[in-house]
Amino acid sequence: MTLTEYDDYVEYSRQHFEEGLIRAGFTEDDNGWRGTIVHAGGSTEVLIALRSRYPFQPPRVVPLVPDAVAWSWHRELDGSLCLVAGDDHEGLWWTEGPAFLEHVTAWFEQATAGWPDDRPDLDLDRYFKSSDDERLYLYDELARYPSGFVRFRPAANNTMRIGGGTRPAKSLKNSTDRFGYVANLGEVDVPPRSWGDVSARINPSVDLDRRIRNHAIEIVVLIYRRGSHDGAVSLEVWPTVDGGIAVRRLRSGADTDAAKTARSGLLAPELRGRRVAVVGVGALGSFITDILVRSGVRNLSLIDGDVVMPGNLVRHLVGPEAVGLSKVAAVTQHLVARSGIEVADITMIDHALTSGDEAVELLSDHDLVVNATADFATTALLHITAQALSKRIVSVAIQNGGTSYRIDLLPPLDGADPVPPSSFAVDQPELELFEAGCGSPISPTPPYAVIEAAAATVRHALGLLVARPLHPAGEARELSIGAVGIHE
Incomplete structure (x- = not known):
């Protein structure tokens, strides 16, 4: 849309609305459009004015006699009618004159009735x-x-x-x-x-x-x-x-605690008593941990034997102040400083998970274990231990250079078939970027893939924690720009 087309749209919207007022018997003066609203409680003369941001702001409606209508939570400080709630996202319905006047009429009828079933907004x-x-x-x-x-x-x-x-x-x-x-x-x-x-x-x-x-x-x-x-x-x-x-x-x-948790979601009260372990708090695991805490989980164990390197920062939750810290300490420090969780509620294990005894203890002491290591041996250790204990883990991995991810519930629920191997096509240039100290190429996984995979993993984890799983086996999704493929 060009600037001229924009101006034409605004001008047309004003004229179209005003034509609707004229057909309803309104007349224009220097202050706006005067007319009468007939409603169940009688009739009220009002002044309708189109504000400077119209049509992207609703018209202002005020009774010509301010005290002709009882003052209430549904009137603004200047006496105008409060016609649009702050969370009204139904489009620019007020640009149609007849529909707008119907809305104004309904306002007066609600006012006459004393606003039954009024929503108690705290504004x-x-x-x-x-x-x-x-x-x-x-x-x-x-x-x-x-x-x-x-x-x-x-x-x-x-x-x-x-x-x-x-x-x-x-x-x-x-x-x-x-x-x-x-x-x-x-x-x-x-x-x-x-x-x-x-x-x-x-x-x-x-x-x-x-x-x-x-x-x-x-x-x-x-x-x-x-x-x-x-x-x-x-x-x-x-x-x-x-x-x-x-x-x-x-x-x-x-x-207050209430203000800080009010936006955590409806499951937050139920999640406060759950205990979750996250194995691997690199890029993916760090965001999984953060979203779990923001969602209401308040008892965590973090397991990772690595430290934060400068090159980790572009995809990791923590910032440059954490370089040199162990990843579990860095993530813990971040959560305590920014999410209101107490240090005492986080158990830090700063070495890799390698033994069956540790896996048994981890699964026995937690309501859920999330594996974000993308390490086959660790995944197999946790999977076999979960089967032996009749428990279940959520395992996630980003694949194909960041073009897809898969989330597995291991073992799947109710004997369901596991998520099939990924069949997403990979069309990307050969990786040639290496970093000193690394025995394999640097992954080109973009940050958005990490955050999207983390959010999806937490959805599955929360579903298990509240006994409302999203899927019996998990999901696999393609993340390439423009791709929409998904396997469940």
């Missing part, structure tokens, strides 16, 4: 204008400060971290700390939009207004509840010259 932040302070304010478990005073202290990366404490009796010259109070609004049916709304909901014995006017409090952290969900918002407050109190929202977020 109180959007009802306050944002502060000029661009720092990120981090809070931990706010239950630690019930209706109590707090202090925010500067921390790394332009953040402010919460802690207990009240403002000292004497002013601390040049202090960079900011002092605040944690207040509980309880269940919030209608979002507050000003300090007056907030103050009316807070226990008057605290006398926050006086403390704010005396500059003893600069920040108020509000805890609130919607349905069965708890939310929080951090506000910056200060006295105005006319005796009022101004309020702006700060950029804030929870630094």
Whole structure:
């Protein structure tokens, strides 16, 4: 699409939408399109305005009489109707005038009904204008400060971290700390939009207004509840010259275990008690380990006898700071620093798996063993031991210079046939790159192949851990650019 074609598309979209409004009886003035929405609760005059980003942003709809419609979580701070949820990915449905007006009508009918079955989004932040302070304010478990005073202290990366404490009796010259109070609004049916709304909901014995006017409090952290969900918002407050109190929202977020694990997936609670061993934490095994931890696994054993070399870094999880460390130590260090797992929850075995006794112990002590060594002898040792113990391993290997991978459940479930040998065609130049100290050519496996194979391996591993396997034997997949082949 050329720039001219883009401009034509935008212009056509506007005209097409406005024609739909005209057919519905709307008339244009300097501020937008005026018309009446007839709904089950009566009729409401509204103003519809096409914003600058239209059609890639929905039109703005506001009642001509702001208080003609009850204020609720479904209205913006400026009084406009909240018509599109943040997770609405159904396309630009609002570009069709009739469909858009139907949506507006449905909004009014839901408002008349009191928003039954309302989704309790925790987005109180959007009802306050944002502060000029661009720092990120981090809070931990706010239950630690019930209706109590707090202090925010500067921390790394332009953040402010919460802690207990009240403002000292004497002013601390040049202090960079900011002092605040944690207040509980309880269940919030209608979002507050000003300090007056907030103050009316807070226990008057605290006398926050006086403390704010005396500059003893600069920040108020509000805890609130919607349905069965708890939310929080951090506000910056200060006295105005006319005796009022101004309020702006700060950029804030929870630094808690719950916040860090909420995006781990629905299986995370079930996985926390599982124990997994990863044999081989090179490029592939390191990413498998990382994804397991991010998915909720919190008890690991890592087995590898190699060290991190500079040439490993392009495909490995760890960075240059890990060069010279054993791979198990390097991966452990990375996980502890970035994923919140404790050192005590990771067992490091910095030598290769070679004996039957070790294999028996490994399989006996873990819910699952993942083999990422791509070593035939190690795979055979674990496979035979698993058969003897009526256990099962997941074994993965990237093949054909990184153009395919295979994942095997060994032995397969319920007597299923194993994944057949790969039949993917290999069409690549002869390898000629060698590195000192290596007895074989350097693998040309690209990083994307490592990460894709790791993700697929973890899917199979998690399926076994929660007794919902993806496939009884595993899978093989081609990874060449443009290829779509898969064997299961």
